[in-house]
Amino acid sequence: MLNLKIAHKLPAIIIGSALIVGVAMGLVGLNLGTSALIKSSEAKLDVVADDRSNGLGRYFADIEADLGLTARNLKTREALEAFSAGFEAFEVFGNSATEMLQAAYITDNPNPLGQKDLLDSANQGTPYDIAHARYHPSFRDQLVTRGYYDIFLLNTKGDLVYSVFKELDYATNFAAGGGEWANSDLGNAFRAAMNAQPGESTFFDFKPYGPSAGAPAAFISQPVTGQNGQTIGVLVFQMPIDGINAIMNIKTGLGQTGESIIVGQDFLLRNDSSFTEENDILSAVHDSEWAKMALGGELGIGKWTNEAGVEMELVAEPFEFLGTNWATIAMQELAELKAPIVDLRNWMLMIGGGLLVVASLMALLFARSVTKPISSLTNAMNELAAGDLEVEIVGTGRDDELGDMAKAVEVFKENAIKVSQMTEEEKATAARNIAERSQMMEQLGHAFGDVVGAAVAGDFSKRVEAEFPDDELNQLGVKVNELVQTVERGLGETGDVLAALARTDLTKRVEGVYDGSFDKLKNDTNAVADKLADVIGQLRD
Template identity: 40%
Template sequence: MHRIFNRLSLKIAHKLPILFVLIAMISVISVGAFSINNTSETIVQQKQQTLTALAEARSTSLNQYLVSIREDIVITAASRNVQDALPQFANGFRDEAQRHNDPLQSLQGIYINEKATTATSSHGNKEALGQKHLFDGPTLLDGLYHSQHQRFHPWFRQMLTERGYYDIFLVDPEGNVVYTVFKELDYATNLLDGKYNQTGLSQAFKAALSNKKVGSISYIDFAPYAPSNDAPASFISTPVVSQSGFEGVLIFQMPIDRINQVLQVSAGMGETGETYLVGSDYFMRSDSRFSQESTILKNKVETTTTKKALNGETGIEITMDYRNIPVLSAYRPFEFQNIRWALIAEIDEQEMLAPVKEARLFILMIGAIVLGVVALLGWLFARSIVHPLQKSTSEMLELADGNQSVEITGLDRKDEIGNIASALQTFKENAIQQTQAASENLRIKSALD
């Protein structure tokens, strides 16, 4: 650099500021590059840790909720109301068969009472579709079933409302759906040889029927369910065993809304983050929080992280999501009753890197400010050196031209400029003495002559 500056035809007034700026530039670029890289890594690591923690928190919350359902169905099956209700409904169902020969037609005609899909009755349910559970039963009809329905239905309805279940079923040992709260078209059908004997509800009944041990649980994963207009439905079942023996099966149709509430908590997820479940068929088992319509069994998520989670792996990485958008994806397996799902927590890479871009811009702005300040300080410093030097040079030229009256500045300085001024003052004094000596010699010589 020394040789380069010597070759440049620049004055010191220009060389010094340039030197300061170059040194500052090298320092700022080096420190800035390190800071940007270090800040970027720190922010990404923080995002990874946060997303991983959120995925774990959602997994824990979901597990606690599903375990509470499992505990609830076991406790409910052992309750006095259920152990009384199921045999009473079963007896009422048989009584209805004796009265009307076809209990499916008579019961659906009274408790559903929709001309387009069922038989109808003048004493039947007048509530609209979706509100059939508000009907306690006919008051003007005789029959064991109706009296028991009026007795037990308010309790089951309150339970469904408070717990958020989609529906609650009681099925007798012969497979007859002797009671449901919501009264869809599966009501009063037979799950062994009836219209819906291949559905998830039937599978839940058959699973409980094959294991009549008190407290045993069977879970059937989401699948389209015809009586619910092919909406996704999953079921959990347990046998009902009283002192008299096996009474039948209690089944809950799982609450999709409650599961979504657990997974769709937006706290900590930013604007683009979401958490969802994916089944072994790669279709969603929960709704995306960004979709107005249900995405369960509709959106296929056959991504790298989903496959890893379904294989039992846990981790986090940048990948393409089901929208073909790059995301930071935290993944982990989630298991409930021998069913494995992939639990995925994701946030768009663009949002994740936004703080990195902001930090990079901030560091660049600080670097530019530092360079500007250094350039100004370099110019001021060069001026503080060059201006006295220029003054000393002018005074030196005056002395060289014989002007012994020139005033020497900078004598009060304690630095090298002061040394130069002292030297010039010495030259001036010596020059004056020489001039005086020459004049004296000339005077003496003139006197002798």
């Protein structure tokens, strides 16, 4: 670096400083942008998780309200009494109600499996058949309209006297120690409702349910009371899975890779993921620490890597319904969330590259604006020393230090011309003066050479210290000193600003008063600092 010429050293210093500042500011900008984006993404996912929790809460509250209305409905009471009476009538005549009803409404039902609910009457003329023909259509309509999996009526003995869908639990007993499915959650829902107050709901979380071919089933129940306020049986809804999936599979705010899920205390999903073909309810596992926090009643926010090795950003919120605690989780791939940062990085690289090209051109132009006039003056002085009085002195019209130097050299040229036009006596006198001046010029040359040599090496601290009887030579020394001082001061202030920018101090500016190229360097340097301050300000906003 010390052996480089000023023409090469100045551009290298400016370009290198600009590159360092650009990289530093780019890294700061990317860090600020990434931090702001992650916070914004977490806030967005928090809104999504909260929305899913609220939507699920409203949906479950609506189901509970419908359960209460149905349990208090006079038609439900009448249907339960009629079905119970018809059920007991089989037993009175020594027949098994379970066998008779399953034969009539399942085995001999002409409708295919999964559509047994289409049969309104078995046309047997029994009291049960008459009640079924009367009440079944309205319960079926309610099931279809509300999306329930099934609707059950059980008498006080635990006999399932009615169901819409007619699976293998139909007409069996759910009292403690009763039929095959008595220990299932439908049996638990029956017994809990029998011990509950009128209007009090009980809920049992999803578990595999045998009569539904092991499919996940959750139950909500309430007691049904008679005219005297006494419990005459239990109404149970088998919870709608499709309705829950519809709420959780809303993609708004989750991009292309996001989804929302429900996780139970066993860390198994309670809804079906839209990203898998198989049914994920009670089969897929999510046991992240954030889910555990939500199941414990706290908000969980952080990153989680799924089984496929994909890193996700997620927010887990607590959800509670009738004593059952779940976690509702909104999550999205981190790569998709960071996509805007990648775009920002690419834009910054393109803008930074463009600014670097501009800075390089500015550095080259500035270097040429300083070194070319100096080289021209040096050549002119050499020509004058060789006796060429016709040489043109370039730069006398400039208003900066280089112009002052050119004017001083022009004075030498004019004096040399005058000497050439003198008489013999004048020439003799001039010869003595020239000898004296040559000695002074030699001294000045040494002093000037030391200063210029140091400046070429990048050291602008040297000055012309010699004093001469000739004011013109002293003036030339002063101009050289002023030039070196101006270059040193201009580059020093510019270096200070660039160093401050590298430390992300955006307040430092070139304050000195300059003319010509140095004034342009001052304005360009301050403009770069102002522009970088605006960019960082926008990134922080």
